[in-house]
Amino acid sequence: MNIGKIYPIDLNEQTAYLAGVIVGDGHISGATKSKQDKSPDYNITIEVVDLDFLSIVASLIKGVINTKSVVKKTKPRIGKQQGYYFQFRNKSFYHFLTHDLNIPAGKKCFYVEIPTKILSSLELQRHFLAGLFDTDGGIRGSRFYFGK
Numbered sequence: 001m002n003i004g005k006i007y008p009i010d011l012n013e014q015t016a017y018l019a020g021v022i023v024g025d026g027h028i029s030g031a032t033k034s035k036q037d038k039s040p041d042y043n044i045t046i047e048v049v050d051l052d053f054l055s056i057v058a059s060l061i062k063g064v065i066n067t068k069s070v071v072k073k074t075k076p077r078i079g080k081q082q083g084y085y086f087q088f089r090n091k092s093f094y095h096f097l098t099h100d101l102n103i104p105a106g107k108k109c110f111y112v113e114i115p116t117k118i119l120s121s122l123e124l125q126r127h128f129l130a131g132l133f134d135t136d137g138g139i140r141g142s143r144f145y146f147g148k
Contacts, residue, residue: 009096011117014060016124019101020131021046021057023112028097030106040105042094047074047085048135058086065090 029043074083101115
């Protein structure tokens with residue numbers, strides 16, 4: 001069994017932005033590896049329709065962790081735009097998101113709050129909200145909004 005070491009990931013403007021992106025259009029797996037192996041599946045996925053944006057996000061992630069993952073197309077869905085996803089597994093980044101920032105794994109729609117550590121700095125708040133806005137934000141008329 002490979003226990004694997006958890007390497008610390010610094011909370012900085014880049015990782016705060018990535019946390020915002022993952023809260024907006026990402027998913028942190030709450031599953032286990034298999035029925036027999038109950039250890040966590042350290043899977044993190046980001047899915048968007050903007051390929052250029054996702055390519056930039058993927059390169060930011062690769063600047064934080066070592067991964068060979070690549071951006072892929074989602075399966076076509078009737079009535080939906082072509083989507084793209086970036087899926088990677090990294091124990092350290094998973095731990096950073098779920099333990100250091102307390103972002104819940106699994107279904108997050110009713111449980112996500114701005115992480116307390118993000119609130120410690122105005123710059124971290126700005127970058128986290130930028131990531132969230134870039135994925136789940138928009139402008140309707142003269143108002144900003146988050147969500148669908």
